[in-house]
Amino acid sequence: MTQNPSGPNPYAPPPASAIQLTPQEERSWSIGVHVVTGAAMVLSAGTLGFVAALVVYLMYKDRGPFVRHHSANALNIQLTSLVWGVAVFVFGIVTIGVGWALFLVIPFVAGALHLLGAMAAFRGEWTNPPLTIRFIR
DSSP: OOOOTTSSOTTSOOOGGGOOOOHHHHHHHHHHHHHHHHHHHHHTTTSHHHHHHHHHHHHHTTSOHHHHHHHHHHHHHHHHHHHHHHHHHHHHHHTTTGGGGGGGHHHHHHHHHHHHHHHHHHHTOOOOOTTOOOSOO
């Protein structure tokens, strides 16, 4: 097989990152990122939720603004949960164990925020979750 002297193959499919999603696909992925991230967080004691949100964000951030917004929100919820976890850990050490009970609150709050995010994505709303630091915009 010879090389095309005029440049790249015009019949080659576009790269996956260049393929835009339809509005319905964007909504589906936006709902899915919150559901999967929340479930992964609960099932893995808070460790895999971040990975799920990061993978969806990196794969779909350039395929549509709605899915980018919601995947960034899911990632921000996970990063904020990490910050809360570190703060509770330090508080637990300073208070000699009194603050450790707050570790039980973090997954419930993060899960509720993912549920709110999934419901907003289902309705097609561009909301930002409360109690969340916006690390990624």
